[in-house]
Amino acid sequence: MANLLSTGVSGLNAAQVALNTVGNNISNVNTPGYSRQTVVQTENISAPGGRYTIGNGVDVQSVQRAYSDFLTNAVWSSNSGMQRATTYNNLATTLNSALSASGNLQGALDSFYGAFGTVANTPGVASSRQALLGNAASMVAVFNTLGQQLAAQQGQVNSQIKTTVDSINSVASGIADLNAKIRQAGTDVPNDLLDQRDNMVQTLSGYLGVSTFNEADGTVSVYASNGQSLVSGNKSFALGTGNNAYDSSRTDVFDSTGSNISSKLSGGTLGALLDYRGNVLDGVQNQLGQAAVALSSSVNQQQAKGLDLNGQQGSAMFSVPAPTVLQAAGNQGSGGVSATISDVSQLTASDYVMSYDGSNWKLQTTSGQNVPLTANPDGTLSAQGLTFSVSGSAQAGDSFQIQPTRQASTGLALTMTDPSKIAAAAALAATPAAANKGSGAIGSIAVQDPANAALLSNATLSFPAANSYQVTDSSGNVLASGSYAAGQTISANGWSLTLTGTPSANDKFSIGINSNGLNDTSNALSLAGLADAGVLNGGKQSVIQAYGALTTNIGTVGSQASTNLTTQTSLFNQAVSAQQSVAGVNLDEEAASLVRYQQAYQASAQVISTAQSIFSSLLAAVRG
Incomplete structure (x- = not known):
């Protein structure tokens, strides 16, 4: 009876473990990260000997979780x-x-x-x-x-x-x-x-x-x-x-x-x-700042090419912060770097790192792309619309980060408060001499260098011969001269002009400040035209x-x-979904398992009861 009893007990224990496992699965059906658990059962090895084996019950080896590493x-x-x-x-x-x-x-x-x-x-x-x-x-x-x-x-x-x-x-x-x-x-x-x-x-x-x-x-x-x-x-x-x-x-x-x-x-x-x-x-910050720089630069430059209501050369309308230069925390030398924007049309939306190797300076974008540096006669360095000035004594390995436009949008400011300062009029006008014989006439006159100190000074364009020209100042000093061909551009004092028609020998034109400024708004039209004028990307955008x-x-x-x-x-x-198909708890499956293990538990209990009944009958027979 001992084998039957131990077999029943092992089945009862196995069913109890299985029932507890199923119950745990059901309890954790909504627990994040829970993996369904299953009972691993093996048949107990029968004792050797005899002409046949019946088995020795069941053994619960482990309770494993359903899991796939992949x-x-x-x-x-x-x-x-x-x-x-x-x-x-x-x-x-x-x-x-x-x-x-x-x-x-x-x-x-x-x-x-x-x-x-x-x-x-x-x-x-x-x-x-x-x-x-x-x-x-x-x-x-x-x-x-x-x-x-x-x-x-x-x-x-x-x-x-x-x-x-x-x-x-x-x-x-x-x-x-x-x-x-x-x-x-x-x-x-x-x-x-x-x-x-x-x-x-x-x-x-x-x-x-x-x-x-x-x-x-x-x-x-x-x-x-x-x-x-x-x-x-x-x-x-x-x-x-x-x-x-x-x-x-x-x-x-x-x-x-x-x-x-x-x-x-x-x-x-x-x-x-x-x-x-x-x-x-x-x-995005750099691109927005780039637009702010382009706006300020283009309007201020066009302002300087005109006259305001007071007959003065136009002043700046906006200001933007200079490029930000940040020194590396680990720099060992006393060197410093400053940066200015020298050509807006070549300006990009990149940030840069300027480093010193002990003998030369190298420039890279912050993403690691090398940027060629040009050495200027005045000792400065230039690249992509920027000019760099180096001071002090840098040590090998020192570096600086340059942010040309990062702060420009927040720092853009309107510096003009007086409406009369708006330079609506053209800065210059040209007047032909009354004695001119040819059909030549000034087609256009444009300011090329607003910063030229002699821009608004009086000058005379004369043609000693039909195929030569000469520009002189009010003192008779020759500013420019040379041969002349139809449609040729003539420049001096920061301005340039072209003629239509054909001038004759000894024809003259007076160039000077626009005396009709109050009624002239040609520069205002040029300022309005900046809406479509190429300023960035090499003058294309x-x-x-x-x-x-x-x-x-x-x-x-x-x-x-x-x-x-x-x-x-x-x-x-x-x-x-794929992982839960393996590790997730399915309540229908667990309910079926619950019934199966419950029946196994009851059947094992019946085996134990049968073993006890047989054993009791044997005892009664022996006593009788």
Whole structure:
């Protein structure tokens, strides 16, 4: 009877373990990260001997969790992609909202340039000039507000980077603690610890792209996307945040040895923050600043080519900050670098790093592209519309970061407050001598160098012969001379002109300040024409076109971010579905198992009862 009794007891114990396992599955059906558990049973080995074997009951070897390493890793990878896409989409949405909330810059630009046309059409109306300054102030306010919104998002991104790194360190520490408990448990590892660890790795993958390696002792090693070890055994290696080497307001990420790894990280929330900041937000700020610089430069230059209501050469209407130069924190020398914008048409939206190797200066974009430097006769260096002046004594390895336009949109300012200072009139006029015999006439006269000190000085253009010319000042000094051919451009004192018709020998023309300034609005028309004039990109792109391109780029970023989020969410859901098909709890299956194990429990109990009854009958027979 002993075999029958022990067999029944083993069946009863096995059914009880199975029932408890099914109950645990049902209880955790909604628990995140829980893996369905199953009982592994084996037949007890029969004792040797005899002519036949019947068996010796059942043995519960283990309670295993349903798990697929491949499917779990797929969930982690897709979770990293989805969280990156979610964060990126949120940032792009915020950027588009900032663009809308900061005012209609396109409309403000149109109104500003259009106001010059109104001034040209109403030369004697003071309100037209005052309205122009009002439109200019409104446009500047939109530039400033949009620039401030972008700067605010920079601050928010920096704050999020720090918060995300803190979360990464906290989760990594938790994984290391679980590794210690799992190692201590040896081969009999509680399934709940494994589930908790997997769940924490999934949480970590949402913050940062990770890879894992299962160690022989049951622990898992976790690595960041750049190969940086985050968890090894029961130890975690914390990432750190700190100031950028050049910009103290910019937060970068450092590994446990203190090396800056911001450019090497990808995936998850942190990867999205770093990617968006470096590849979208910086560029948008620079492009908006580039448009502000182009606006200020082109209007101020055209102003200087005309006369205001007081008969004075036009003064600047706007101002923008000079390029920002940031010194590396580790510089050893006393060298300094300053930068100015010398050619707006060649200006790009890039930031640069200028470094010294001990004998020469080298220029690269912050993305690492080499930019040739040109040495100027005055000792300065030039590249891409910028001029650099070096002072002091730099040491090998010293470097500086140059941000030509980053602060221009927030720093754009209207410096003109007096409407009479608007230079609506042309600066120069040409008058033919009364005794001229030929058909020559001044076709156009344009200011080429507004900074020329003699620009408004009187000069005389004469033709000693029909095929030669000479320009003299009021004292008779020769300023320019040479042979003449029809349509030829003649230049002196910062101006240039062309003639129509054919001048005769001894014909003369007087060039000097425009005495009809109160009634002349030709320069106002030229200022209005700046709306379509090429200023950037080698003189091919106007300010309005540049802003249009910027808004298109921002819209494209937002659209791509939204599409990518939809794609990554679908991939994540598919990965989770595949993983849950293996590890998830199915209540219908558990209900069926519950009935099966309940019946097994009852049947095993009946076996025990039968064994007891037989044993009682034997005892009674012996006593009788």
